[in-house]
Amino acid sequence: MNQRKRVAVIFGGRSGEHIVSLRSASSIMEAIDQEKYEIVPVGINRDGSWLTGPDAWFSLWENRRPEKASTAVMVTDPTRPGLLIKSSEKANGWVFETIDLVFPVLHGTCGEDGTIQGLFEMAGLPYVGSGVLASSTGMDKAVMKVLFKEAGLPVVPHLVLYREQWLSHQGMWLDQVQEEIGYPAFVKPANLGSSVGISKAYDSQALIAAVEEALLYDHKLLIEQHVEGREIECGVIGNREVTASRPGEVIPCNDFYDYRAKYLDDRSGLVVPVELGSDLENKIKEYSVRAFQAIEAAGLARVDFFLNRSDQSVIVNEINTLPGFTNISMYPKMFAASGLKYSALVDRLLELAVERHQYRQSLLSAPPE
Ligand SMILES: Nc1ncnc2c1ncn2[C@@H]1O[C@H](COP(=O)(O)OP(=O)(O)O)[C@@H](O)[C@H]1O
Ligand SMILES: [Mg+2]
Structure with missing residues (x-):
């Protein structure tokens, strides 16, 4: 009798991180224990259409019509x-x-932001990672900072700016940036990833251009003070009880860790684990757990920090609820350096998905009759 659970590994997607997702999914599918699980590959094309079958991954990778893959739709009826x-x-x-x-295994918009998690909820399926609330919170750089501050975590001084406010009071905003943020300033769309739409502005002229660029991607922006710091990251795994990995360091090859430095230029370096001394390492781990809990994340997340070069203070930059997951990505590397190898990590995440689902199933959805 076939006792294996059928796990749909979903990859691709409509975001700018389509290719990264394919790379992550390829590593994950190789690592899934096929004694325990039967893999059902599910690809989402850039246009949002779904396909499944043994050829699904290759057809997305090579961007061609699938031979051994067929159109698929997820059923939202939890009884089947x-x-x-x-x-x-x-x-x-x-x-x-x-x-x-x-x-x-989707990064960014429509994959990491709670939208597809809502579909799994409707379908009554257990799934790896955070639920709807934490996924969407972890996608919105302004909202996550509100919760981080509430949890007593240090965040970068910043302003949140909406499109209409900029269009009607540009001069006032330029003054406010000058007074409260200073230059250089970072301008970011609130809901995006992979450094898309992010610029470092060295003066008010550049700031205007940076805001216009970021407004192409979102109606809500952040303008942040520049932190002269090292970029430290830390992995978290668990549901209500969570564990942090050993931290790692990213050494960008550009002026900052922009899209090019992340994906196109192999001169950016990852140092895993990074030796920071036990006090600093413990602080980073503790902050990572608090950041994870502050947004009510589940399963996995990577928390990214700045370590201020002048005073060694630690600042939480952001949380990523579906971090890059190729076998050379930061998240799995940090856990490997902490004694949990890639295949065991994948196995644990699948178990956590089922545990969380079972617990939530045990809750009442209405008062007893
Ligand atoms: N306030 C800041 N000070 C210094 N560098 C920053 C700041 N904000 C962002 N950066 C740089 O830009 C990169 C991308 O910004 P981040 O907020 O992490 O967005 P994303 O979600 O796209 O990764 C960071 O890894 C870092 O190199
Ligand atoms: Mg980042």
Whole structure:
């Protein structure tokens, strides 16, 4: 009898991190224990259409029409969780295949931001990672900072600016940036990742250009004080009880860790683990756990910090609820350096998904009759 659980590994997606997601998913599918799980590869094209089958990953990677992959849609009926797959034999026919749990290996918009997590909730499926609230909070750099501050965590001094405010009071905002933030200043779209739309502005002219650029991506922006610091990251795993990994350091090859330095230029360095001394390391781990709990994350997250070069103070920059997961990505490397190797990490995340689902199933959704 086949006792293996069917795990849908979902990859690709509509965000700018499509390719990164494919790389992460390839490593994860290689590492999943096939004695315990049967892998159902599910690809999301850049246009948002879904496909499944043994060829799904290659057709996205090579951007060609799939041969051994078919159109698929997720069923949102929790009494029969699974996929409806377009039949290759019957014209206009669909076949149904069950799914037991999901590993969404998607980064950024429509993958890491609570939208697809809402679909899994509707479908009643266990899934790896954070729920709707933590995913969307972890995507919004302004909202996450409110919760971090509430939890007593240090964040970078910043202003939050909406499109309409900028269009109507540009001069006032320029004065405020000059007084409260100073230059250089970082301008960021509130909801994005991979450094897309982020600029470092050295003066007010550059700030105007930076705001216009960021407004192409979002109606809400952050203008942040520049921190002259090292970039330290730390992994977290767990649900209500969580553990932090040993920290690592990113050494960007550009002026800052922009898109080019992250994905296109291999001169950026990762140091894992980074030796910071036990006091600093413990502080980073403790802050990571607090940041994870502040947004009510689940499963996994990577928390990114600045370590101020002048006074060694630690500042929380952001949390990523679905961090890069190739076998050379920071998150798995930091856990490997902490004694949890890649395949064991993947296995644990799948277990955590089921544990969280079972616990939430045990809660009442209405008062007893
Ligand atoms: N306030 C800041 N001071 C110094 N560098 C910053 C600041 N904010 C962002 N950066 C640089 O820009 C990069 C991307 O910013 P980040 O907020 O992490 O956005 P993303 O979600 O796109 O990764 C950081 O890794 C860092 O190199
Ligand atoms: Mg970042």
